Every structure is written in C-alpha cells, then in structure tokens.
Amino acid sequence: MSQFVIIGGGVIGLMTTLQLADAGHEVTVVERGECGRESSWAGGGIVSPLYPWRYSTPVSRLASWSEGAYPELAFRLLEETGIDPEYRQKGLLYLRVDDEARALEWARAVGKPLSRVGPEEIYSREPQACPGVEEALWMPTLGSIRNPRLMQALRARLEAMPSVSIVEHCEVKGLVGDRQRVSSVETSRGNLAADQVVICGGAWSARLLELAGLQLPVRPVKGQMLLFKARPGLVNRVVLMDGRYVIPRADGRVLAGSTLEEAGFDKQTDDQARESLKASACAIIPALADYEIEHHWAGLRPGSPDGVPFIGRAPGWDNLFVNAGHYRNGLVLAPASTHLLVDLLLERSPIIDPEPYALEGRVGHTA
Template sequence: MAGTEFVVVGGGVIGMMTTLQLAEAGHTVTLVERGLCGRESSWAGGGIVSPLYPWRYGPAVSQLSRWSEGFYPELARRLKEESGIDPEYRQKGLLYLRVDDADAALAWADELGKPLERVGADFLYAREPEAAPGFEEALWMPTLGSIRNPRLVRALQARLAAMPEVTLREGAEVTGFEVAGGRALAVKTDAGPIAAGQVVVCGGAWAAGLLETLGVALPVRPVKGQMILFKAPPGLVQRVVLMDGRYVIPRADGRVLAGSTLEECGFDKTTDARARESLWASATAIIPALADCEVEHHWAGLRPGSPDGVPFIGGVPGIDNLHVNAGHYRNGLVLAPASTRLLVDRLLGREPILDPAPYSLAGRL
C-alpha cells in the first residue's frame, strides 16, 4: 500500500486549494475525488467573492471573507499564467437594490473601513442602465469582485495535474478510514486503500457522512440551490446586482447567472419548473431586459450547510492526523483561500493567519 504525506478527500475548490498549497510547500499529496474535481457546489455556485450581505455575518465568517477577498486577484492571475485557463476575475462592484437594513450596512462598513455608500438614481442608472426603473437610491460596494467558478476549478485542476508532487485520483469513492492507536492509517476507497501521514477531509456536503463512519457527528448537511443562466448580449449587465436576496452575475461573454434557491431536501439535486419560474421572475425584476433573453441552462448544487454558516476547520478530536475543512454553507468559494490557508498553516506548523479557535471542531460537535 503506497503512502503519501497527505491525502485530501474531496476535489472541490477547498480540496484543490488545500492540495495546491501543500504541494507548493514541497509535500506529496494524493487528492481523492469520487467524481470529477470541482463538479459539485464549486461548479454550481455564482462566483461572487463576498457573502451576499456581509454585514449580517458574525466575525468568524467576516475575518475569513476579508482575507480571501484580497487574495483572489493574484490567485486568478497566477492560475491563468500557470494553467492557460482564465478564471475571469472581474472587479466591477456590486449594486444593492431595496436593502431594508441599509443603516446597519453603512455602520458596519464605517466600522471596518469597507467601501460602501448610499448612491442616488443618477449613479445607479449610469452604471446599470437596464436595472429596473423607479429606484431612488441603492447601496454601492465598488471593490466587490466575481470569478467564473467553473473556469476557476478547471484552472486549479489543470495546475494540480501538472505538479509532480500531486497524484489526482478522480473517480475513486472514499468509503471510510483505517484507524488504529488514535491515528488514521489509510483512506479506504472503492479502488483500494491509500496510506497517508495526514488526512484532510474536504468533502463539502458529504463530509458528515464520511466522518459518521468513525462515529463523529459533524453538523453539516446538504442545502440545495438552483440557478439559471441567460444567454444575453455582452454589456446588458455590467456588474453584480442584488435585490431581495436574489442576484444576477454577468460573465465576460455576456451570459448572466441568476440565483439562487435555498432548499432543504437532502441529497436531491433535481431541478424543477417552480424554481425556474421563481428565479426567472427575480432576475427579470432586477433586469427587465432579461425577459427577452433565452434561458440557456438550469441546474442545482448542494451547499454544505452548517450552524451559523461557520465552517469546521481543524483536527478531529481523538484522531491525531485527521483534519476537516467543511461546512462553508453559501460561502465556500468566498472563504476558500483563507480557510485553506488557515488549515495548511496548522498542518505545516506555521503561524496562522487568523485565530483558529472559532472554527475548531472541539466544543462544536
């Protein structure tokens, strides 16, 4: 049974960024993914590099978000150079329409020194001429960026595939762990066991099921989100626009994503006409001209829901070399750079970028 320094379980954006950082530090890593890397929630989301309403989150999420937001421009540049795939990071800001807690938002921004301002109709329609008419004001966050997440995960996968330190094991399903003497000796897969010095579980919505094989009850559950994609002409929508909890996100080629639903229905990823109609209604309420555009695609993904949306990052109590990074809920892509760096710092004995205590499994299980 061949061994490797690290085995990372789960090939989403969390698992791939963990693998990348460990490999760049010179360590051998085997990344195990039951399907294709990046094809679950990392592929299904919208790619906004911020929580939707960041002032509504506690400090644990906010600290990870702030660190990650500043990391994405350089990450996108590096991945484009190293993989030849452009993740299409766009920093064109976000317009909030009809925010009922605008005063709280502005107070939050003032406290943190975050650019956020109340703007009038002239400002709003100068930037988004096709936004729904009749708004006298909006909130404007000029620094917000978005990334084309399917291209981000393709770039990450291509980068990892080219690294000699990395072994990609796609199409291999993890069925459990071999544990003895308080250590995980190997990761069991349907293609045989993989021995490891350290094991990191980045299984997203499936992480709880993996740890359940060890009698560990991780409170992470699947929460379905459905989205639609409009084939719109380039320039119809220039930046992210958010209203009543729903959003539209433009891509460089003109396509516009609209999302998303929040549904508690287990591991069901089917789409349905009611959700499609609801998403279409929300999108066309934000940008009425989208009503004339074809809906090109409709899909669903499963977010890893957790209490208060605070991820679990750290060691599994009682098993010295087993670690978890899961439970990011709606903000997996948003928080990925900071949450993976935080765990890799711990794995490699480095000074952590943030206090790891709020994310620890101890006391939260």
C-alpha cells in the same frame, strides 16, 4: 516530505492541495465524482457573502482575507495554465436594502467602501436595472470569479505538478488505523497510505466523518440557478435585490440565483424554481426577459448551523483534519480557510485565530 490524502476535490480540496504541493509535499486527492463538479461549480462566484454585514465576525474575517487573495490567485492560474478564471472587480449594487443603516455602520467599522447612491449613479452604472429605483447601496471593490473556469484552472495546475495525484470516481469506504491515528484511507480502488488526512467533502462531509466516529452538523442545502444567454454589456456588475442576484460573465452570459431548499441530497431542478428565478432576474434587469435561458441546474451547499465552517483537527485524532461547512460561502472563504488549515497542518503561525473554527465542542460522537 509528508504524504497527504485530501478527501474531496472541490474548491476547498484543490486549494488545499495546491498550497501543500507548493510547500513540497506529496498529495493525493480522492473525489467521489469529478473534481470541481459539485457546489464549487454550481455557485455564482461572488467573492463576498451576499450581505456581509449580516454575518458573524469569524465568517467576516475569512471573507476579508480571501477577497484580497483572489486577484493574485486568478493571475497566477492564468499565467501557469492559460485558463482565465475571469476575476472581475466591477463592484456590486444593492437594491432595496431594508437594513441600510446597519450596512453602513458595518462598512465604517471594517473600513469597507460602501455608500448610498441615487438614481443618476445607479443608472449610469447599470442602465438596464429596474426602473424607478431612487436609492441603492454601492460597494465598488466587490469582485466575482467564473467558478467553473477557476476549477478548471486549479485542476490543470495540479495535474502539472509531479507531487500531486488526482483519483476520481473513487468512493472512500473507511479510515484504517487506531482511534488516534489514521494509517491509510480505504477506497473503492484500494488503500491509500497517509501521514495526514483532510476531509473536505462539502455536503458529504458528515458522512465521511462518521467513518471516524464523529457527528459533524453539516447537511446538504439545495440551490437552483439559471443562466441567460445575454449580450455583452447588458449587465456589467453584480446586482442584488431581495436576496436574489444577477452576475454577468465576460461573454455576456448572466447567472441568476438562487433558491434555498432543504431537500436532502436531491439535485433535481423543477419548473417552479425556474419560474421564480426567472421572475427575480427580470425584476432586477427587465431586459433579461428577451433572452434565452441557456441552462438551469442545482447544487448542494454544505449547510452548517451558523455558517461558520469547521476547520481543524478532528477530536480524538492526531492526523485527521476537517475543512467543511462553509454553507453559502465556500468559494468566498476558500483562500483563507484553506490557508488557515494548511497553517495548522504544517504547524505554521496561523493567518487568523483558528479557535472560532475548531471542531472541539461543535461536533458529537456516534453511538
């Protein structure tokens, strides 16, 4: 049995912890705030990249594996905790896609059901969609999950596991050891002994890896979202148009997102973004104009140069690992990226080729 320290209590950190605990290991999660309250909470919960045909093969491989894992994970968590992550496989309507031919070619190549549909099919699925749409793309297999509920369920499951400790409101100050091996993690609440350490701190991962003398090209990218207090059945599935989307929840609430802003670690919301998001949401579903905006918030995505996450051993270290830089797709890619990392940690045969995600050649060294 090994002692793992996981730095970061978002979806990546908690899914990693669950798999390690399932495998019989002791795990301590260290979180600077509260678990699951950063980008894992702030996102929309679509279990697919927004336009999957526009992503590179490494991202697509992780996304495909993860999509198949979510139904089973959601059922497991509901059974074990009584908290429903609300996995809904209702499909997605793409309105106004300007690279439709590319999308359909991608779908054929990967065996994904994606078809062109006309007005009758569009409005039979979403009667409240904006009028006058003559053509759309329809992906029937796409699912979504209510990510705040997912995080609650993951945390509840881990709290019930005797081999797991969760330490919140705890800052990581340093890594104790020589240049090859970490022996303990220095925190604001004392040192934690570790056989292996995993950094999965989302937008803060670059700061954490600086403690190991490495420069990780991961930066915060702000995204703002709205929540409409709508009635059940107003929107039935995810609808995407011009890069913005609406996502229904089981209780009728509808999320609308999102902005993309380079604003450092600023998480303030602003009226300009609110009005822009409201306009986009009402352009997709005009009836949303009649409903109250219940909440407006912002989160910080862990942006990376090409959207391909960094998964694997930190260069120059024997027992320091990283899982970060998922950009807009942290929730999407979490089941696969955490499984891949746990395969590497436990020296199992990896689910997919780990080479495209390795840190070697993709990170620098601090002066």
